Amino acid sequence: MARVFRALSRRSTLKLLLTLPLVRLLDAYLARFIGLGSDTAMAATSLRVAKVSELKQPWSSVAFTYVMKVKTTDVYKKETVTDEAVPGLVIRLPDELAEKRGGGIKGKFSVVDLHCTHQRCVATYLKDKSEIRAVADIDAKNPVAFCPCHRSVYDLAEGGKVMKGPANGPLWKFEFDVKGDNILVTRIDPKASQWEPGPQGQLFSEYPVRPGEPGL
Numbered sequence: 001m002a003r004v005f006r007a008l009s010r011r012s013t014l015k016l017l018l019t020l021p022l023v024r025l026l027d028a029y030l031a032r033f034i035g036l037g038s039d040t041a042m043a044a045t046s047l048r049v050a051k052v053s054e055l056k057q058p059w060s061s062v063a064f065t066y067v068m069k070v071k072t073t074d075v076y077k078k079e080t081v082t083d084e085a086v087p088g089l090v091i092r093l094p095d096e097l098a099e100k101r102g103g104g105i106k107g108k109f110s111v112v113d114l115h116c117t118h119q120r121c122v123a124t125y126l127k128d129k130s131e132i133r134a135v136a137d138i139d140a141k142n143p144v145a146f147c148p149c150h151r152s153v154y155d156l157a158e159g160g161k162v163m164k165g166p167a168n169g170p171l172w173k174f175e176f177d178v179k180g181d182n183i184l185v186t187r188i189d190p191k192a193s194q195w196e197p198g199p200q201g202q203l204f205s206e207y208p209v210r211p212g213e214p215g216l
Contacts, residue, residue, distance in 0.1 A: 049176075050183040055092035055109070059127055059143050062090045066174065066185055087114040087122050088174055090183055091143075097157060111174040112160050113188060114145060118167035121149035125156075138164055145171060 050062035066086040091110045093101070101107040114123045123145040126132050132140045132153075142157035152167035154160045160171030172189040 047185045048182050049088060049111070049185050050090040051181045052105070052178065052183065053181050055090065058092060058094040060092045061125060063125075064088045064090065064185075066188065068188060086188060088112065088185065089114055089125055089145075090176075091125075091156060093157075105178045106176070109176070109178070109183060110156065110159065111176045111183070111185060112145070112156070113172040113174065115172065116147035116149065116152055116167055117169040117171065118147065118150055118152050118165075121147050123147045123152075123154065123171070136164065 047064075047066055049064040049066070054060070054062055066088050068084045068086055069081055089112055091112070093108055093110055095108075098108040114125075115121070116123050124147075125143065126135070126146050127143040129140060132138060132144055132146070135148075136144070136146050136151060136153045138144075138153055140153070140155070140163070142155065144156060144163065145154040145160065147153075147167065150166050151164065152162065153164040154167070154171050155163045160173065162168065162170060169191075172191055174185045174189070175187045177184045177186060
């Protein structure tokens, strides 16, 4: 009889061990796609992204990648930390725009997250007016950020304001400081971590990102 109970105990233990990975998988699914039992916090770090001396001309720019720490706590209170790469762009604004904004030396720069606020595709920085007209079908007075996925257009002279949808919110921005010749990003707009996708738009794959390039 004792042998029977030991055999049953071994079988029960084995079944439990085989079941645990499925429970973990289900929890990961629920946490990621439903949000059940998960808690996410985001930590930022300071990063030098450009130099003032690199950005002497109006609308000159420096691209950078900002690595953000994402801490997730699952239903078992287990914490995992992962890195998320955020595409950023530092832009030198014309003096007349900087004077309207105020803020001293900081007012001369705009630092934006290039993620489109519609479906989080990466937008492209366009300065040439004829190019903007060709790919975005819009007449712009200033450089824009153009999303190649659904053709949203953002006015960089107006802080990333939407000029053409389907995006319905401006580009997210970075907080930054200017210390000497260094431009330092200190954190990203908290709205970027609370992003909810906008209405699904049609994917215009026949439109090139730039004239002459193949479609997406």
